[in-house]
Amino acid sequence: MSDKKTVFSFSDIHVEVGGNEVVKGVSLDIKEGEIHAIMGPNGSGKSSLANALAGHPSYEITGGKAMIYGKDLLEMDATERALAGLFLAFQYPLAIPGVTVANFLRAAVKAKHGGDEEALRSFRKNLKEKFKLLEVDTSFATRYVNDGFSGGEKKRLEILQMAMLDPKIGILDETDSGLDIDALKVVSKGINSVATGKNGLLLVTHYQRILNYIKPDKVHVMMNGKFVREGGPELALELEEKGYDWIKAENQQAVEV
Amino acid sequence: MITETLTEQKVAFRPIAENEPDWLYDLRSRAWDYFQEAEMPSQVEHLWKYTKPKWFMPKEIEKKMSVLPVASEIKDEEIAPLKPEFAAFGCNHGDRITYTQLSEELKSSGIVFEDIQKAITNHPDLVQKYLGRLIGYDFGKFEALNMALFNSGMFLYLPPNIELEKPIYMHRHPDDKYNIPRLLVVVGDNSKATIIDDYAGKANDRPYNANCAVEIFGGQNSQIRFVSPQNLYKESRSYVTQRAQIDQHGRMFSIFVSLGSDVSKFNLGTILNGQGAYSQMLGILFGDEKQHFDHHTMHHHKAGESFSNIDFKVVLKDKALSAYTGLIKIDEKTLNCEAFQENRNLLLNKGARAESIPELEILNDQVRCSHGATVGPIDPEMVFYLKSRGYSTDEAVRTIVAGFIEPLLTAVPEDLRQMMQNMVQFKLNNGTGE
Numbered sequence: 100m101s102d103k104k105t106v107f108s109f110s111d112i113h114v115e116v117g118g119n120e121v122v123k124g125v126s127l128d129i130k131e132g133e134i135h136a137i138m139g140p141n142g143s144g145k146s147s148l149a150n151a152l153a154g155h156p157s158y159e160i161t162g163g164k165a166m167i168y169g170k171d172l173l174e175m176d177a178t179e180r181a182l183a184g185l186f187l188a189f190q191y192p193l194a195i196p197g198v199t200v201a202n203f204l205r206a207a208v209k210a211k212h213g214g215d216e217e218a219l220r221s222f223r224k225n226l227k228e229k230f231k232l233l234e235v236d237t238s239f240a241t242r243y244v245n246d247g248f249s250g251g252e253k254k255r256l257e258i259l260q261m262a263m264l265d266p267k268i269g270i271l272d273e274t275d276s277g278l279d280i281d282a283l284k285v286v287s288k289g290i291n292s293v294a295t296g297k298n299g300l301l302l303v304t305h306y307q308r309i310l311n312y313i314k315p316d317k318v319h320v321m322m323n324g325k326f327v328r329e330g331g332p333e334l335a336l337e338l339e340e341k342g343y344d345w346i347k348a349e350n351q352q353a354v355e356v
Numbered sequence: 357m358i359t360e361t362l363t364e365q366k367v368a369f370r371p372i373a374e375n376e377p378d379w380l381y382d383l384r385s386r387a388w389d390y391f392q393e394a395e396m397p398s399q400v401e402h403l404w405k406y407t408k409p410k411w412f413m414p415k416e417i418e419k420k421m422s423v424l425p426v427a428s429e430i431k432d433e434e435i436a437p438l439k440p441e442f443a444a445f446g447c448n449h450g451d452r453i454t455y456t457q458l459s460e461e462l463k464s465s466g467i468v469f470e471d472i473q474k475a476i477t478n479h480p481d482l483v484q485k486y487l488g489r490l491i492g493y494d495f496g497k498f499e500a501l502n503m504a505l506f507n508s509g510m511f512l513y514l515p516p517n518i519e520l521e522k523p524i525y526m527h528r529h530p531d532d533k534y535n536i537p538r539l540l541v542v543v544g545d546n547s548k549a550t551i552i553d554d555y556a557g558k559a560n561d562r563p564y565n566a567n568c569a570v571e572i573f574g575g576q577n578s579q580i581r582f583v584s585p586q587n588l589y590k591e592s593r594s595y596v597t598q599r600a601q602i603d604q605h606g607r608m609f610s611i612f613v614s615l616g617s618d619v620s621k622f623n624l625g626t627i628l629n630g631q632g633a634y635s636q637m638l639g640i641l642f643g644d645e646k647q648h649f650d651h652h653t654m655h656h657h658k659a660g661e662s663f664s665n666i667d668f669k670v671v672l673k674d675k676a677l678s679a680y681t682g683l684i685k686i687d688e689k690t691l692n693c694e695a696f697q698e699n700r701n702l703l704l705n706k707g708a709r710a711e712s713i714p715e716l717e718i719l720n721d722q723v724r725c726s727h728g729a730t731v732g733p734i735d736p737e738m739v740f741y742l743k744s745r746g747y748s749t750d751e752a753v754r755t756i757v758a759g760f761i762e763p764l765l766t767a768v769p770e771d772l773r774q775m776m777q778n779m780v781q782f783k784l785n786n787g788t789g790e
Contacts, residue, residue: 153744156736177743186744193741197759203745206755210746243759260745 103130105166106299107185107268112163114144114151114324121147123324124163127317129268129299136302136310138335139321140343145303146190148321149272153187154180168267182211184267184298188257188274195244200256201226203244204263211264229262233289250277258289269293270301275309287312307339320346377480380487387493387503394497406679406711407621407650412498412567412595414534430455443522443549444469446510449557450531454508459522468513469524472538475511482513486542490571490599490627498595502569506538512551516544516575523550523581529557530588535566541582545575545603550772555594556587556616563591563618572600574608576630581609583772585779588616590645597623604630604659611768613776614641614649615783625654625683628662628693638764639668640776642783643676643708650679657686657693664694669764670701671757672708679711684727688719697727702760704734704753754784 107129114122122144129135139145151158152165154177165172167183175183195203205222212218230237233255245253254274261269271290275283290313294300302313310318310332318335320328322343327350328334338346397409430453438445438457446456446469454471462469468479476483493503510526528537543549553570566588574580580600588594594617602608608626626635635655643649655664670678684695695718701710712729734756742752761780768776 155740177740178746178748181744181746189741189744193735193738195738195741195756195759197762198755203755206747206751207745210748210751243762264745 103132104168105130106133107165107167107301109152109165109172110163112148112151112165113161114147115159115161116147116157120161121324122151125319125321125324125326126163127301127319127326129301131299132294132296133316134294134300134302134313135317135319136304136315136335137319137321137326138304138307138338140305143321144324145305145321146272149187149190149270149301149303152180152270153177153185178210181264186261186264186266186269188254188261188269188271190272190274190276192245192248192253192257194246194248196246198244199241200244201240204260207260207264225263229259229289232262232292233259234285235259251279251282254278254282254286255289258286258293262289262293265293265295266298268299268301270303272303273305274302275304275306283309284312307335310335322347322350375477377476377484379484380476380480383488383493384504387500388505390494391497391500391504394500397497402713403623403652403681406677407619407648409497411593411619412565412621414501414565414567441522442525443520444524446471446512446524446526447529448508448510448526448537449529450508450533450535452531456510462520465518466515467518468511470511472506472509472511472540475540479511479513482542483511483540486540486571486573488571490573490601491569491597495597498567499569499597502536502538502567502597506536506569508535509538509540511540513542514544514547514549517546518544519548520550523552523583525552526554528553528555530555530564530566530592532562532564535564535568537566537568539568539570541570541572541580543572543574543578543580546577547575548579550581551583552775553582553584554587555584555596557589563593564589566592566594566596568594568596570596570598572598572608574600574602574606576604576606578603578606579609580607581611581769581772583611583613583775585613585775586616586620586622587613587779588620590616590618590647592617594620594622596621598625600626600635601629602626602633602635605632605634606630607634607636609636609769610638611772611776612637612639613779614639614643614651615779617647617649619648619650621650623652623654625652625656626664627656627658628664629658631659631661633659633662635662635664636767637664637666637668638767639666640761640764640780641668641670641672641678642780643671643678644673644783645676646674647676649677652681652683653697654683654685655695655697657684657690657695660690661692662690662694665696666698667764667767668699669761670699670710671704671760672701672710673704675707675709677709679713680729681713681715682727683715683717684725685717686719686723686725691720691722694724696725699729700760701729701731702734702757703732704757706733757784 110126111124137145151160315332318330319326397404444458448454456469491499493500600608653666680699682697686693699712710731714727738756739752
């Protein structure tokens with residue numbers, strides 16, 4: 100078996116939002132270099148799981164364990180999780196009016212690297228490279244974060260941030276939604292550039308589309324707060340073909356039996 | 357009773373300057389009578405809804421704060437030379453220390469920049485022409501008190517056709533009494549000046565009260581940039597009335613930064629007096645602890661084709677309060693004016709409170725006007741977004757606040773922006789406002 104290290108894992112995670120349990124005990128284990136996908140219909144709890152793992156205060160983890168490189172994730176607040184190497188690409192990235200992309204990212208890089216002069220020195224060069232990678236104009240640097248951005252621009256900026264911060268585990272919450280095919284290709288290229296073989300990625304999506312460009316090692320199907328099926332990349336294709344209903348039906352039967 | 361104490365102090369009517377001119381004595385006497393007879397402003401009046409008038413009453417009027425000429429306690433040799441970045445410098449510490457300095461090239465320009473008492477002696481006609489024309493003795497109770505007993509201040513007169521590149525810097529610093537300064541600024545036709553009226557200071561750790569009047573006259577085609585940072589000691593109370601009047605095609609750019617004082621009430625107005633006059637007002641307020649701010653701004657369009665804009669941004673934390681009323685007044689026959697007003701309030705926690713009340717008195721239809729006000733808490737989703745990028749909660753809040761103020765800062769002329777940024781940054785980093 101693989102002797103690769105686990106980058107990120109969680110087991111029996113339960114999440115409540117406003118007193119309702121939306122995630123009901125899910126587990127997975129992501130090893131170095133692995134890409135996992137969580138797929139599921141709307142309302143299955145995927146985004147709640149992603150937000151809860153990133154430490155969103157409205158999503159309360161009421162049970163289970165989560166570890167990042169052997170450290171207890173649930174002991175940390177959102178800042179500490181980010182500094183430990185977790186990155187969440189938001190489904191709906193927030194606008195921060197008055198704060199330029201360059202300043203926003205410089206502060207994030209500084210937070211990550213502390214007093215490391217080299218990281219800050221190479222910031223400009225690094226940023227330029229990532230602009231190129233995600234095919235965005237250099238004027239991005241002086242625009243206010245997500246302020247007046249199109250849906251596609253927001254998603255590009257999320258991935259650009261991920262590429263700049265080079266996380267240990269990147270959680271991508273429906274990054275593919277709202278992207279046209281060209282943008283999807285560019286964004287996928289950006290995501291693949293982050294997958295260095297040392298870190299892990301967790302794609303949350305309900306379409307198989309993005310998995311044509313980013314090959315997952317494992318696919319987890321989530322419904323009603325639980326992982327109901329797991330498999331390899333072929334599972335995603337099966338879902339694309341048949342939709343979610345057949346799993347739903349099977350699952351219903353299983354419950355009835 | 358407070359007023360009785362004051363009545364006994366008729367002593368106040370000793371000459372303001374050696375040989376106080378009759379017109380001034382008369383003006384001050386009328387002001388004194390008005391002050392005594394005027395009722396305290398009622399809190400039913402909307403401008404006093406949030407702030408108690410008695411907070412600004414002097415407990416007693418001491419002999420020292422009467423209207424004798426200021427005897428500067430500072431010797432010439434103790435005064436540092438004028439810094440090269442300024443065209444002129446004026447210093448005013450309470451009623452004890454006062455001096456002004458002019459750069460060499462200004463000395464022969466006909467400029468008058470003096471302590472107000474000296475100016476009354478040296479240029480009585482000039483002072484008479486302007487003093488009290490915008491804030492008269494009957495403007496209001498506290499304005500009357502200022503007129504009757506002003507005991508310090510500056511007079512600046514810039515003749516026509518002089519363009520100053522460097523700013524005139526005034527450092528005004530109240531002392532631990534009831535301070536009554538008066539500032540009079542006249543900028544002649546086609547002249548151009550930047551004036552920084554730095555109103556700051558902490559005096560012997562004792563609370564003080566300041567009642568300040570500022571009158572500014574901008575001539576035709578004049579350009580004035582008037583910057584007034586208020587960073588008074590946190591135990592102090594300040595009451596400031598400012599009026600500017602801008603003639604034909606004159607331009608007034610006023611910036612105020614409110615950071616200090618325990619209680620402050622500011623009434624800031626610009627009168628667009630000539631056709632095509634222009635006024636841009638930018639304000640930043642940052643309050644914390646139990647600070648209480650009460651700002652009123654006014655743009656009065658008395659002439660057609662005039663333009664005004666006010667953008668006032670307020671950030672409050674802890675239990676700070678800001679009340680803002682903004683008046684746009686356009687007369688019946690003044691057509692084709694444009695007037696805009698925006699007031700945004702950002703509350704950093706639950707205890708902070710902001711009120712925003714726009715007032716429009718627009719008496720004709722041929723105008724372009726808009727106003728907007730928002731009061732809202734800091735968005736927790738925004739904080740989370742920044743935290744998810746490794747920002748600490750404090751950094752996240754500071755970043756959001758800085759972003760909130762940023763569009764206003766970019767409207768500030770570049771040479772003044774750094775100064776503004778430094779002041780805001782200082783307060784954001786938990787500066788104590790001293």
